[in-house]
Amino acid sequence: MAIPISYNIRNLKLRKGLTIMTALGIALTVTTAVFLMALLAGLNKAFTSSGDPVNVLVMRKGSTAELSGGFDASLFPTLKTLPGIAKDAQGEPIASGEWVVVVVLPRKDGTGEVNVSVRGLMPAGLTLRPGAKLIEGRWFTPGQREVVVGNSIHNRFSGANVGDTLDFAKGQWKVVGVFDSGGTAYDSEIWGDVNQIAADFDRQGGYASAYLRATDPVAADALKHRVSDDQRVKLEGTLETEYYEKQTSSGGPIKFIGTFVAIIMAIGSSFAAMNTMYAAVAYRSKEIATLRIIGFSRPSILTSFVIEALLLSLLGAVVGIILILPFNGMTTGVGNSLTFSETVFSLHMTWEVALAAVGFALIMGLLGGFAPAWHAARQDILTSLRA
Amino acid sequence: MTLTRFVTKSAFRNKRRSTLTVLSITFSLLLLTLMMTIWRGFYLDKGSAQSAQRLITRHRVSLTESMPVYYREKIRTIPGVVAVAPTNWFGGLYKDDKPENFFAQFGTDPEEIFKVTTDFKIPGAQLAAWQRDQAGCVVDSELAKKYGWKIGDRVVLKGTIYPVDLELTIRGIFTAPQPSITLYYNQKYVEEAVAFAKGRAGTFNILADSPDDVPKIAAAVDAMFRNSPEPTKTESEKAFQLSFINSIGNVKAFILSICLAVLFATLLVSANTMAMSIRERTREVAVLKTLGFTRQLILRLYVSEAVTVALTGGVLGCLLATLLVTGLAKAPGMGFFFIGMSVTLPTFLLALFVAGMVGFLSAILPAYHAAKLDIVEGLRYIG
Numbered sequence: 001m002a003i004p005i006s007y008n009i010r011n012l013k014l015r016k017g018l019t020i021m022t023a024l025g026i027a028l029t030v031t032t033a034v035f036l037m038a039l040l041a042g043l044n045k046a047f048t049s050s051g052d053p054v055n056v057l058v059m060r061k062g063s064t065a066e067l068s069g070g071f072d073a074s075l076f077p078t079l080k081t082l083p084g085i086a087k088d089a090q091g092e093p094i095a096s097g098e099w100v101v102v103v104v105l106p107r108k109d110g111t112g113e114v115n116v117s118v119r120g121l122m123p124a125g126l127t128l129r130p131g132a133k134l135i136e137g138r139w140f141t142p143g144q145r146e147v148v149v150g151n152s153i154h155n156r157f158s159g160a161n162v163g164d165t166l167d168f169a170k171g172q173w174k175v176v177g178v179f180d181s182g183g184t185a186y187d188s189e190i191w192g193d194v195n196q197i198a199a200d201f202d203r204q205g206g207y208a209s210a211y212l213r214a215t216d217p218v219a220a221d222a223l224k225h226r227v228s229d230d231q232r233v234k235l236e237g238t239l240e241t242e243y244y245e246k247q248t249s250s251g252g253p254i255k256f257i258g259t260f261v262a263i264i265m266a267i268g269s270s271f272a273a274m275n276t277m278y279a280a281v282a283y284r285s286k287e288i289a290t291l292r293i294i295g296f297s298r299p300s301i302l303t304s305f306v307i308e309a310l311l312l313s314l315l316g317a318v319v320g321i322i323l324i325l326p327f328n329g330m331t332t333g334v335g336n337s338l339t340f341s342e343t344v345f346s347l348h349m350t351w352e353v354a355l356a357a358v359g360f361a362l363i364m365g366l367l368g369g370f371a372p373a374w375h376a377a378r379q380d381i382l383t384s385l386r387a
Numbered sequence: 388m389t390l391t392r393f394v395t396k397s398a399f400r401n402k403r404r405s406t407l408t409v410l411s412i413t414f415s416l417l418l419l420t421l422m423m424t425i426w427r428g429f430y431l432d433k434g435s436a437q438s439a440q441r442l443i444t445r446h447r448v449s450l451t452e453s454m455p456v457y458y459r460e461k462i463r464t465i466p467g468v469v470a471v472a473p474t475n476w477f478g479g480l481y482k483d484d485k486p487e488n489f490f491a492q493f494g495t496d497p498e499e500i501f502k503v504t505t506d507f508k509i510p511g512a513q514l515a516a517w518q519r520d521q522a523g524c525v526v527d528s529e530l531a532k533k534y535g536w537k538i539g540d541r542v543v544l545k546g547t548i549y550p551v552d553l554e555l556t557i558r559g560i561f562t563a564p565q566p567s568i569t570l571y572y573n574q575k576y577v578e579e580a581v582a583f584a585k586g587r588a589g590t591f592n593i594l595a596d597s598p599d600d601v602p603k604i605a606a607a608v609d610a611m612f613r614n615s616p617e618p619t620k621t622e623s624e625k626a627f628q629l630s631f632i633n634s635i636g637n638v639k640a641f642i643l644s645i646c647l648a649v650l651f652a653t654l655l656v657s658a659n660t661m662a663m664s665i666r667e668r669t670r671e672v673a674v675l676k677t678l679g680f681t682r683q684l685i686l687r688l689y690v691s692e693a694v695t696v697a698l699t700g701g702v703l704g705c706l707l708a709t710l711l712v713t714g715l716a717k718a719p720g721m722g723f724f725f726i727g728m729s730v731t732l733p734t735f736l737l738a739l740f741v742a743g744m745v746g747f748l749s750a751i752l753p754a755y756h757a758a759k760l761d762i763v764e765g766l767r768y769i770g
Contacts, residue, residue: 021659028652032645064484064547067451070583102449113630115449169448170616201452249486261418261645265652268414272656275407279663332637 002300003291008308011280012315019312022276026316026361029262029269031323034357035347036258038324042348043251043334050184051240053217054086055128056224058210061236066100066209073097073206075233082226084219085212088127096125097207099197102341103168103190108158114333115341116153118168118190120197121211128213132186137162137177142193148177150187152331152344166190169200185244188333188344211240247343251334266364273368277309281376288376289384302377309369310362317361321354394688398695401664408660409700412742415653416704417711420730420738422642422649424712428728429632430639432625435564437506439598443627444591444608447618453587454617462591465607467600470502473588475574479544479553490530491567492544492553494574497523503594506564513538513559521573523558529566531557542570551580593621650741657749661693665753672757673765686758693750694743701742705735 012019058079060071076097085093099120104113119125123142126132140146149160159165165172173192181187198204212227214220220239227237281288288301328349333342399405444462446452453475462471475494482488497518501507509525517523526536536542536557544553555572563569578585593608595601605621612619622630632638665672675685709730716728 017662018659021655021662025652025655025659028648028655032648035644060550062545062547062550064480102451104447104449201448252486264414264418265649268411268418268656269652271407271411271414272652272659275404275411275656275660275663278403278407335631 003304023315025272027319029265030320033262034324037353038347042345046345047244047248050244054214054220055240056212056237084223086215094213096122096211099208105157117341120194132179132181135180146176147173147192150189151180152187154178270364270367277372281372285384289381298377302373305373305376310365313361313365317358394691398692411656412700413703416701417707420708441624442593444621447620456586456588467596469594472499472503475589478548491569503592507561509561517558524555524572525559526570527567528562531560549581661750662753669768673762682758689754690750694746697742697746701739
């Protein structure tokens, strides 16, 4: 027969101080682990939600990032004639030749300078990114030294408000608008007219990349191959979604350090939980012997104590998750090895992260609780009663 | 029995509990020492004496823009400049695009690069062989070890930024004070293959007369090109490297928050143990008091007991961290991260101090309660 769980709960309540302290220790470990997992979840979200499945990104063969591209402007009209590209209201194919360059801007909070991507695009570039919505001001006017800034840039850098001027390349740029693309990588970019940007960075006569908007995802896949196989242009097409998926690897260092820190902290916490459970067992040795005499079997004693340890760690997990909730949505930036600039993302608490945290805490509880429970179940009845 | 012996005996009398507490503190301190080492390596370490003598000039807009190569001769005219060598990031792929096969490749001037990086050692004959072969390259000894390269081996790098694949022959292997995972080739190779690379340089590495001249030279270089269409930004080698670390994200806040969480968790664990073990001995305290032990002495006994346990954990944690850092710094494939890092004596002592403080703070409250315990109450106490 199993010992009822209410027995364990009452026991945890009885030794309140000990229970709270141990649970808090586990909670801190869970908080650290959750913090890192939520950070990674936010990073993955920023990259996997970036990119539109119908957009095809075209770069020079061999280029791995828009920054390292560069092809002759004369190839662009050829690209525009490829079949499968969607047409706008005027019947023009929706295609945009673009440049991505990197500039250094000072952070608002004074913690140094950061690389930021500046994208020069054609008016069609806005059409093929319907996810980017203007939240303040207006879009830039072609032919003017005007830029619009992504929401993250607006929040994190000084001088990135509508009406301000940003100083980079050969002079000043007027900020005329702020756009929001729903937490994707574009929010960490500054957009301006492609010809203005190219002129300022001495890059006239070519484009780093071109974006083509296909009529539907199937056509996009065909378009991608058509670009890559076209012998005239020596270019390579990638789906925009594929391009961003590759960049999730920027989270590599966080992932590595996070896993490492979480494991070491978990080992430390397991030992602490073990201590508490051993104390609980020692404290109740008479009680355990009595339970045995009444007729509870060794396995049920073992189960009961393991359950108690699991309850303890569960409490820790709940507290740990609650501790992290105020930070949900907090934004931070990570250097992107592919674009040489900062991508901003937010701490993103998901159900998966919460479940993983609970699982993580339960493993700690199990590791810490099993040996003491085993010890409790094997106690000699007579010696315990006499103690 | 002396008091010291009394303390150590009581600290380890419940062997299982003490071991578990020590282990728990060990792992926390291991993490703490590791974080402090990383912090030191990033923010406090000034680099080698030779490194403090070097500067790096880049385009003011950002590192990804290039500068005219004639800047080099102009920089050379600045007083205090000993040598200048251009470096160009190639960013090519070796074998495949897996991150573990990534290493730095720079196009440079074979005649001068080793005059700037004075702490890199290369045999004279190998250097001469590289200077003669335009399609030659020299590699870091750690990198050569990783791939099993020997002199005369061929290395093919697939271009990503430049539309050219480099087919290089290893002419020399150099050793750097800290493994640099770098390959240097002759920039002329790329210039002849790619039109837009001609006459451009990504960065200039400058060797100054003395570390004192570094700020002066940095200002002089930037002033020289301030009004040109392509202004520059010059900083010390360490500052340049730090800007890379900053680009990983807000590393400082990251390390600090981990340290705080670890510290607080350790404090909880230690306080828990001390509370348990002192409560268990309530009767004993009463007995000690009847024997004539003063409150102060009892307080001191229990606090030193906790400090002993915490310090044991601290020493173990620090030693483990030292082993781990040494291992990670030497491990191939760890990339730049732990290169040149080690647990220094100040870090070690600081970690021990932290461990001691944790022990002290965790015991102070339960020990205080024990010390002011009423004798009769204590004798009546049943476990």
